[in-house]
Amino acid sequence: MTRQSTLPESCIRVFLLITLAAALIITPAVAGEKFLYGSPDLRVAITGTNEFTPGEEATVNLRVENTGLTTIKIVRSDIVARDDRPDTAKMAVVKLKSGDAPLSIKTDPQMIGDITGGSSATASFTIQLDEDAKAGTYTIPVSIEYTYLSSADQHGDDFIRYFYNTKVIEKDLRIVIKPDVRLAVTDIETEAVNVGTEGYVTLTVHNTGKEDARSATLRIERSGASPLIPTDASSYIGDFPSGAVVTSTFKVSTSKNAEPGQYPLNVLVEYKDRNGQVKHSDPRTIGVTTGGKIEFTAVSPPVAVSPGQNTVIDVEYKNIGDAPVYRATARISAVDPFTSNDDTAYLGDMAPGETKTARYILNVDSTATEKIYGLDSEIRYRDALDNTQISKTMKVEVEVVPREAALPVVAIGAILIVAAGLGYWYYRKQQQQ
Template structure:
């Protein structure tokens, strides 16, 4: 390889090495434009000029591999804004505003308090906006070249002797999931009257609407300069609305004194709905049991944020085998944070399944607009007990001797959660046990109450010494006056040896009677 070839290879290698180690380079500057959010003022008015600044940026040389450098050279740093009155008949009350850095994209706003001269001539005037800021004009190999500049932008301000309008107050009782009222107070800050005015409030979000529409209008015939009017709008906040600020636009269309139809600049209004009204259930207790009447008792709490009037708790569960006697319970007014106890009485059929069941309720109430609205569903878990006997029996003196008769006593207890009345007990027996008196009556038994009833039974002479069953059932009325027959209950009758007590055998009784008759006859004859 000759020297020329070697030199050429070294040059190529140097070029490759230089290309591999090339540094990023960006060159550019900010490009800030200024405008006014509302460019119309009234003679003698004290108001605010909102200067909107947007930086679109200039990029002379960019770096695709490191776009953050491109952003740096287009960003205004240490930005200050100063508004001058120029030739306009206005006085600037606010000094220089410092805004920090302003990159490309999102705008920023600087507000300046101004007053308009009382003797100002209507017309359009140029107002200078002075911008001071630093920026990096070039970035190369990590080195930043900084420049400081002053730029003047011009905005136009119109001084009008027409009616102009200023929103002085917004009061809202809108609430998530409900309809409320928004009251907007507006002042005619202009020099002339507005006639046949239409004041329109328009929502910028589908979560807060005017019924089915997105805007609503109120009208006023004559509106004098300096006069304040309050307009009320019904606003509905959907269930999906958030407790956040929602934007609205207020616009006034009116006739000036010459009958010319004019329209004000839109004014931004924000409305924040209150949280949704909420209720909760706690301390749920149940006496429900298959085949009988029971209750579900719970504590209902108004969790706020507002007091409610004329509250009604509604049973909205659809249970095939459980039916409430009443589906609504009125609880009256409930302050925020206040609780009250409600009890629903329900009938459970014999087919009702035992176990934990979900029951649904809602709270109906009147809101601040006196409209009746309903809460979200309130869920409660309540236990349904399995079917149980109406009575429990406790027997005493239930033994009888062979060939003897005697009384048995049975204590009957009402095991239901309701009073049972007109209770007729019927005793059934089969050989070798017979009943001489097979019915007993109880006027009424409250829950847990007991009463002892008596029956007369006898055992045949050929009965064995053992227990024989007898059966009882009961006919009774429930609190609704419905008559039912209970399940059948069995009671053991113990047959004992006649000599073991429990009464004389029938044969002995006959013999004693015969002896007594003969004795009496002999006594009378030999007397």
């Protein structure tokens, strides 16, 4: 009886295991889902400021938001899950245009990728406003091109076909071009602007902008590595309303290593706007003509002197520069075998191309070697701004030559006796007549 009851229990256990395994094998896959009545709905706006000034290069930041919603969702075991939702804007490309606004777009269309419903993406564009842009409010168009899932057809439980559409939307964005102070340099005059010296630059400027400047200061600045360097760089001009014209004078210096020519100089105005904020106008670069440097040369031929003598020498100097000099004084440096107790000479004012003569007393040592020597000489003068300047060192050539041989004393006495005799003879002859 015991064996008959045990066998059925074993069969029951095997049957249950087989049934459980079969149940696991034929369990359906996880239920899929699909959405009905959803599509992208894109909106775009400028983030940050939308106010700009003429001539400005600025960045416009755009935010693209997808407000699309899915209103119906179906979940069922026989549905194959979709890879894309119908409210997703895929492969979105943003393009900014200038429209009628006085600006240019310097950035190509921007790819911002996929934007799912309820999310956003950003794009940045660089714009350049026209120099003469008028103040006011302008609209600039922006277009967004994207692809979205329009529908999907399922065939069986293992095949689905997607259908995508491409759409382009156009939006208008508003920007504001603010009035500002804009400079136009209408006249440039220079005085004594020469290489290696200081001079004056007088500028006439016109406020061509639409903003009235208050408590304004006109300034000049060095432009890059220009050899033209401001030394008196600002001029207070007070109120400088739109359309006004002012004239100011500045002092500049030119590097001694420069060549004559035209060099850049920046001009701008610092002012308070209508809200009391301190602003700076965009700098204007002008060209300032610079004359040549002030130079001298000794033009006289070598001066002949003899050993053991004190000699008065004349040296001619010529102003070969491009500017006059004032109260010039020449000096010669006497070195061995020369000495001098009178080594300076006043030349006075010298115009370009003018020549003046300096006179010195030069003592020559009796042991001096007979040859040509080069003595250093320089000229100290005042420039047009009454600054003391010293010229480059010049060489004055002095040639030591042999002394002329003196006549013997006996020969001199004989000559005197003969001369006296001839004189007496001539006198007697005149008396006899």
